Amino acid sequence: MKENRTERDSMGEMAVPADALYGASTARAVENFPISGTPVPPPLIHAYGRIKEAAAEVNLELGLLEPGIAGAIRSAAAGIAAGRYDDQFPVDIYQTGSGTSTNMNVNEVVATLCRRVGVTVHPNDHVNLGQSSNDTFPAAIHLAVAMQLRDHLIPAMLGLEEALKGKAAEFSEVLKIGRTHLMDATPVRLGQEFGGWARQAGLAASRGRKAQKALMELPLGGTAVGTGLNAHPEFAARVIAKLAGSTGLPFREASNHFEAQSAKDACVEAHGQLATIAVSIHKIACDLRLLGSGPRCGLGEIRLPATQPGSSIMPGKVNPVIPEAATMVAARVAGNQTTVAWCGAGGFLELNVSMPLIAHCLLESILLLGNVATCLQEKCVAGIEANTDRCNELIELSLSMVTGLVPAIGYDAAAAIAKESVATGRTVRELCEERLDALGLTPDALDAALNPETMTGSG
Structure with missing residues (x-):
């Protein structure tokens, strides 16, 4: 059995794993949503770290946070953005639809990290200042x-x-x-x-x-x-x-x-x-x-x-x-x-x-x-x-080679050759070579019409 510590949020006391950086709100969400076992993806948590870091800087510039608090939040949030605390974000994907549980998870981890360096920081009042989960x-x-x-x-x-x-x-x-x-x-x-x-x-x-x-x-x-x-x-x-x-x-x-x-x-x-x-x-x-x-x-x-x-x-x-x-x-x-x-x-x-x-x-x-x-x-x-070799073989076997003959002998005559090729298993070239005179073609004209290279356009 892992040791626990007791934390409080607005709903009261909650047992939290003693070594966890998060607090009561996160522990409550872990208990409420044992659904997929898959937590929110790390890149989203890293993005949250960037947001909390920038927010602390701005709240300092606006005079809304004391320098010590803002500095501690920035340092902690930068660590989250860098992926140093990914194991501290256990809340399931299937949680509150606004992502409030994850936002509070981030706020609580930041607050705990700040406390560890001797700065008292509240997850809502300080880390979440000017923000909402929404x-x-x-x-x-x-x-x-x-x-x-x-x-x-x-x-x-x-x-x-x-x-x-x-x-x-x-x-x-x-x-x-x-x-x-x-x-x-x-x-x-x-x-x-x-x-x-x-x-x-x-x-x-x-x-x-x-x-x-x-x-x-x-x-x-x-x-x-x-x-x-x-x-x-x-x-x-x-x-x-x-x-x-x-x-x-x-x-x-x-x-x-x-x-x-x-x-x-x-x-x-x-x-x-x-x-x-x-x-x-x-x-x-x-x-x-x-x-x-x-x-x-x-x-x-x-x-x-x-x-x-x-x-x-x-x-x-x-x-x-x-x-x-x-x-x-x-x-x-x-x-x-x-x-x-x-x-x-x-x-x-x-x-x-x-x-x-x-x-x-x-x-x-x-x-x-x-x-x-x-x-x-x-x-x-x-x-x-x-x-x-296989490419060349299949070209010669193809009925569609007859398409190159259409300008010279017409669609119907070319179709008849294609049908005969299917029926006999002989290639288009073989059938044409036997009837050059009937088709009105010379050997060179046949070779030109059945040249696969010229059929491929400019490449």
């Missing part, structure tokens, strides 16, 4: 998500883009058959396919920036309901300026605090960009495993790197495990999109009451997408090889 928690969401987008997801997508561009250049001369509806189409270059995926990855990075842009307004200063009660009129602008300076992101005060606190449309918009990125990741991953299927009885136009044995019963089997992981990430992000939209609809009058779950979904989606993009880049794309 404006700090959504501000922490925006801060944490914007920073994770910048530092994690966007670089990962740019890295994947560069890897795919590299393969596009490497495979620029590899000719293969294209496919629409999963059926044979006219030839393309393998490099063109990789170039398309590279563009998707690059646009994904741009969408990450769009998501970031949606989060630049912070609701700090609105306090409980958006009116700014108990906050100094200069508090919000000054705190947000400090946050913009310390993060390098252009945060600004919300133009309408009632919208900023009662609605979470910006979060829904931001996750919509993440959902689109997930769709791009899914497309790239599925295409890679289709082209790599086989190795002998599938398409087999590329060889994916072998990363681990694929079967406990079939010796030598190797599966496309990295693309499969990517498709599961996409599925999870799609689920998070539904959750965020549903939570965004949970704004009632002056407050949204689903904010901790919104924060969790946004940060989880960013983490998963960033991590799996890096996995795709490093463990899959970097090691892909072209199976040139």
Whole structure:
């Protein structure tokens, strides 16, 4: 049995683990919400530390806090922002919808750290001065998500883009058959396919920036309901300026605090960009495993790197495990999109009451997408090889090669050749070579019409 100490809050006494930095309010929340076992994500706690640090600085400048108290709060909050006390934030995601339990968790840890250096600090009167859970928690969401987008997801997508561009250049001369509806189409270059995926990855990075842009307004200063009660009129602008300076992101005060606190449309918009990125990741991953299927009885136009044995019963089997992981990430992000939209609809009058779950979904989606993009880049794309012989073989077998003949012999005659190719199993080229005179073609004209390189355009 762990030893406890007794702490008090406005509801009375509460047993708190003796070694915990938090107090009665946090312990009460831990007892009230034994739901998922998953605490609020660390990046949100780190963002909260930044907010409390900046708030203490501003309250000192405004003459609302004594220098000793402000200095102690700043030091403690900086430690939280740096991640030194992550184990002191145990409150479950599924808690009060305003995030009050987490805000008080931060306030109590800061107050305890201050007491440890000999400064008496009250979690509400001093640490929370000029603030409310209702404006700090959504501000922490925006801060944490914007920073994770910048530092994690966007670089990962740019890295994947560069890897795919590299393969596009490497495979620029590899000719293969294209496919629409999963059926044979006219030839393309393998490099063109990789170039398309590279563009998707690059646009994904741009969408990450769009998501970031949606989060630049912070609701700090609105306090409980958006009116700014108990906050100094200069508090919000000054705190947000400090946050913009310390993060390098252009945060600004919300133009309408009632919208900023009662609605979470910006979060829904931001996750919509993440959902689109997930769709791009899914497309790239599925295409890679289709082209790599086989190795002998599938398409087999590329060889994916072998990363681990694929079967406990079939010796030598190797599966496309990295693309499969990517498709599961996409599925999870799609689920998070539904959750965020549903939570965004949970704004009632002056407050949204689903904010901790919104924060969790946004940060989880960013983490998963960033991590799996890096996995795709490093463990899959970097090691892909072209199976040139297989690509050439399938081009000659394709019925769609006949498309190149249409300008010379007409659609109906070309269709008849394609049907005969299906019926006989012979290639389009073989059938045409037997009836050059009937088609009005010379050998050189036939070769030119059936040249897959000229069918791929400018490349």
